[in-house]
Amino acid sequence: MSTRELVVLGTASQVPTRHRNQNGYLLRWDGEGILFDPGEGTQRQMLRAGVAATDVTRICVTHFHGDHSLGLPGVIQRLSLDKVPHPVHAHFPASGAHYFARMRHATAFYEQADLREHPIAEDGPIATGKLTLEARRLSHPVEAFGYRLIEPDGRTMLPGKLRERGIAGPDVGWLQREGRLGATNLEDVSEPRPGQRFAFVMDTRLCDAVYALSENADTLVIESTFLAEDTSLAKDFGHLTARQAARVAAESGVRQLVLTHFSQRYPDPGRFEAEARAEFDGEIVVAQDLERVQVPKRRSFPTRQEAP
Incomplete structure (x- = not known):
């Protein structure tokens, strides 16, 4: 039986809190294990969540701010320590290749894992096969890409x-x-069997790429660093509010909205759900560390026509 679930390893933004680790998300998709944005502490969170290094088949980094990438040294070294037998493909913005190289070789270790680097320089497919993985450039102070996983339609x-x-x-x-x-x-x-879609959108202002990534997503994991009362602050720092994220979901035909990447300035997570609920009437998950979020079952009807 196939497994399609998101294992949430961390949900904080710039700094961790007592209850939220920095970013980290493991998507189990049948035989794939895609690790998104491993922030500081991800290796320990993997242990707590029951995620083994051998579960990881891909690493996808949206951008090279520390809360999205400082867990790379530990994760990369763990791949070798545990002698992961399969290739692990790493995707990241090409403009940050020097950061990836520094973290890959941050300290001395015996590198045994087959880690294959795939720097991203432009929008479009970055991996194809049974699934297609796409990347699109977002709007953030440093170059950032969002990711979209597409399963082909079938019957x-x-x-x-x-x-x-x-x-x-x-x-x-x-x-x-x-x-x-x-x-x-x-x-x-x-009869037609629509393929499923998964979208991962981190640090960004509203832009066309956010909508393109989110279109018809069964699950959209999206940052909601701020609440609407701080919309101007969100724009200045290149982030979204919970209301903006929910509006994107509503306008893009999203089924399940997973909010994450919360600023520590808001102690009550319920405010994010209340704000999102005003814009979106689908399933809303305010992500918690170590939570497991099941991807919804397949749609029973074709999705609406996607924009080119």
């Missing part, structure tokens, strides 16, 4: 229709691969 076979036409066993696989078996087309015995 769900209908057992009753297959029985009516006497199709069973290996013939089902043939029909799925070739699209036609005798007088039967694939469309005759199946």
Whole structure:
């Protein structure tokens, strides 16, 4: 059975608090384990959350501010210490490649892991295969990219229709691969199965990329550093408010909104949910450290047409 869940490792913004570690998010997606923005303390949070180094197949860094990347040295060294047997692909802004190199070799260790660097210089797909991983440039004081995971659309076979036409066993696989078996087309015995979408949007002002990343997302993980009362402050420092994040979700057809990256100036997390609820009537999660958030089940109907 496939597993699609977000393991929240940290939810603070610039500095950790007594209850919130700096950023860190592990997306389990079938056989993939994508670690987003490992801030300081991520290695210990992984231990507390039951996440092993061998679970990580990709590391995606949005930008090189410390709360999103200072956990890299420990995580990278742990990959070698635990002799992770598979390649781990690392994606990050190309303009910060020198920061990544410094953190990769921050101290002496015996490097055994196969860590493959993939600097990002422009918008578009950065990994393809069974899933497509895209990156888009955000609006922040330093270069930052958001990420979007896309599962291709497919079709769900209908057992009753297959029985009516006497199709069973290996013939089902043939029909799925070739699209036609005798007088039967694939469309005759199946229905559309929309692929799922996951979006990860960290430090940014409102910009076109935020909407492009969020479009039709089943789960949108998005920063909401500030509340609406501090909108001007958010804009000055390149961040979003909870209200802005929720409005993006509402306008983009998002199903599940995960708010995170909270400023320590707001002691009551309930205020973020209340503000978001005024804009968005879907599922809202105000992320807590060590929480596990399940990706919603597949849509039962096609998504609306996405913008090019």
